[in-house]
Amino acid sequence: MSRGSAGKIPRSLSCETTPTSGPRPMTPVGGTEGGAGGGARELAVALAIFPKPRFHAETGGLEPGLGGRDCAGGSRFLACPTEACEGGWYPLPKSSVLMPSANASRKGQEKPREIVDAAEDYAKERYGISSMIQSQEKPDRVLVRVKDLTVQKADDVVWIRARVHTSRAKGKQCFLVLRQQQFNVQALVAVGDHASKQMVKFAANINKESIIDVEGVVRKVNQKIGSCTQQDVELHVQKIYVISLAEPRLPLQLDDAIRPEVEGEEDGRATVNQDTRLDNRVIDLRTSTSQAIFRLQSGICHLFRETLINKGFVEIQTPKIISAASEGGANVFTVSYFKNNAYLAQSPQLYKQMCICADFEKVFCIGPVFRAEDSNTHRHLTEFVGLDIEMAFNYHYHEVVEEIADTLVQIFKGLQERFQTEIQTVSKQFPCEPFKFLEPTLRLEYCEALAMLREAGVEMDDEEDLSTPNEKLLGRLVKEKYDTDFYVLDKYPLAVRPFYTMPDPRNPKQSNSYDMFMRGEEILSGAQRIHDPQLLTERALHHGIDLEKIKAYIDSFRFGAPPHAGGGIGLERVTMLFLGLHNVRQTSMFPRDPKRLTP
DSSP, X not given: OOOOOTTOOOGGGOSSOOOOOSOOOOOBTTOSTTSTTHHHHHHHHHHHHOSSOEEETTTOBEEOOOOOOOGGGOOOOTTSTTOOOGGGXXXXXXXXXXXXXXXHHHHHTSOOHHHHHHHTOTTGGGEEEOOOOOSSOOOSOOBOOGGGOSGGGTTOEEEEEEEEEEEEEETTEEEEEEEETTEEEEEEEESSSXXXXXXXXXXXXXXXXXXXXXXXXXXXXXXXXXXXXXXXXXXXXXXXXEEEOOOSSOSSOHHHHTSOHHHHHHHOOOOOOHHHHHHTXXXXXXXXXXXXXXXXXXXXXXXXXXXXXXXXXXXOOOOSEESSOTTSOSOOOEEEETTEEEEEOSOSHHHHHHHHHTTOOEEEEEEEEEOOOOOOSSSOOSEEEEEEEEEEOSSOTHHHHHHXXXXXXXXXXXXXXXXXXXXXXXXXXXXXXXXXXOSSOEEEEHHHHHHHHHHTTXXXXXXXXXXXXXXHHHHHHHHHHHOOSEEEEEOOBGGGSOTTBOEETTEEEEESEEEEEETTEEEEEEEEBOOOHHHHHHHHHHTTOOGGGGHHHHHTTTTOOOOEEEEEEEHHHHHHHHHTOSOGGGGSSSOBBTTBOOO
C-alpha cells in the first residue's frame, strides 16, 4: 500500500469545487521564461484570459482554470488544505491573484505566502489519501486492535485501523474518536515534530465513518476519558492515512442511534426510529449496541453447538425446499419448483424424526425457518433461525425436557461468563435487570399455571391456550414467586397442540408436550412425538390432514421407531429476551416480516 500525500485530496474532502475541462498546461511559479518577473506577469496573463488559475501542489505549476468566475470570487486553498479539486489542482488564493505593480520585478521572484506554507509542510509525507488497496503489496505492518490499547502498551508506537467516529478541532490540535466495532479510543493530532498545521486541518476535515490507518504513540492519561471504552490511554498521532473515505452526509448519526430512548425524551435530543435503522441497516449495525447484540448472538449458537456435541448429539442439515407443508398447515411460502409447486420448510421437525428412526438417537440443527404468518408483532418474523433438537429417550419424555432445559442453562451461564462486555454495552442503551434462572430448571404443569392466573383474576377454560398477555402475566407471577426468568410449562391441553403430539395416557385432554419461557415469553415449543404409525394416522385424520401429503412422514415409522421428543428454539427470541430487548427485529440482522423484504 503506497502512502498518501498532502497534495492528493479528493473532491469529497473539498470545501469548494472548481469545475475543470480541457488541457492542463503547467508552468513553474516564477519560471525562467520572461525573466525574473515572469511569475507575476504569468499571473496577470492568466487573469486576463482565464479568470481563475489554479496551482498544482506536486508540480508547482499553474493551470488556467475554466471556471469562468472573477478572481474576486475565487476560493482560498492553501490556508485550508482540504479545499481541493480533482487531480491535485487547487484554486489559487485571492491574495495571490494580483496585477503586477511597480514592485512586480521583486514580487515576481517571491512565491505567494500560502504557496510557501505548502512548500514548508514538513509533515506532508505523514498524511493523506492512501491509494486503493488492491492486494498489490503486503506491508510489514502489524495492526493493533483498539480493545488492546491499554496502559500496558503505554509509550508503544502502534498502528491501528479504525473508523472516524467524531472529530473536533481546537486551535493547533484536533481530537478524534476512533472506533473499531464496540471499542473506541481518543486520538490527538497536534502541531509539533510529527504533525504540521496542514496535517491537523486535514485530520479535522476527514468525514465521519471514514476508515483510516493511524500510527501513534500510546500515552497514559491523567484523567479517565469517560466517552471512550479505552478510558486510560489516548493515541498521539504521528501518521494518518485515509483508507476509505465515507460520504459527508450520513443517513443517520451513530451518536443518535446509540442514545437511550429515555435520555432522548428527557432532554429533547434526537433518537433514531426502528424503520430508519432497518432501512440503513449497514450503518445501524456499526453501533456499539448492534455489534454487542450480534456478537452475543453468535455466542448463543456456539454454546448451543458446543453443549450438545459434548452431550453426544450429532449436527444434521435438513432440506428447506419440501414437497408438502412441514406440519400440514397453510402458513407456508409456495415457490416454483420446475413444473411443480414446492414449499419453504416451516421447521426441520419431520426430518429430525426421520433421523431418529434411522438410529442417530440425538440430533440437532441450526438453520432458517419460514412462516407465512401475517403477524406484525414485536416477536414474530417470517424468517428466523431455528435451533432444533430431537432425541430418543428410554422411558419418559422428561428425559428430553431435562436435557433441553440443561442445554439452555449452559448457554445462559456461558453468556454471563464470556460476554459480560457485550451485556454491559447493550444495557447502557437498553437498561434491564440481569437474567435469572434456577438449577434445576423450574417445571410447572399447565393446570398450576391456570390456577396462578385465575388467582390473579384471569378467566380461562381448562383447554384454552395462553394468549400473549397471559403469558407475560404468568411470567411476572412466576418471577415474584420463584425468582426466575426461565421455566418450563408442561402438560399442555391436547386440543391446542399439533397432530403428531403424544396424548397423555392418564388424561386424554392433556398431552406430553411443553413450552419453555424466558421473561414471560415462549422461546421453545416441544413434545413427545407419536412414533406409532396407526395412532399417528388417527390423529392426522382427527385434524383433517390429507394423509397423502404426509405419507412419507407416516411411512418412516412403519419399520420400527424409538420413543422420542424434541423442540425448536427461536434464536432471535432467545437473544432478545436474554438481553431484555423489546423487539425481535433488534436481534435479527436483516429481519423479514410481512412488511419488510429489504435490505
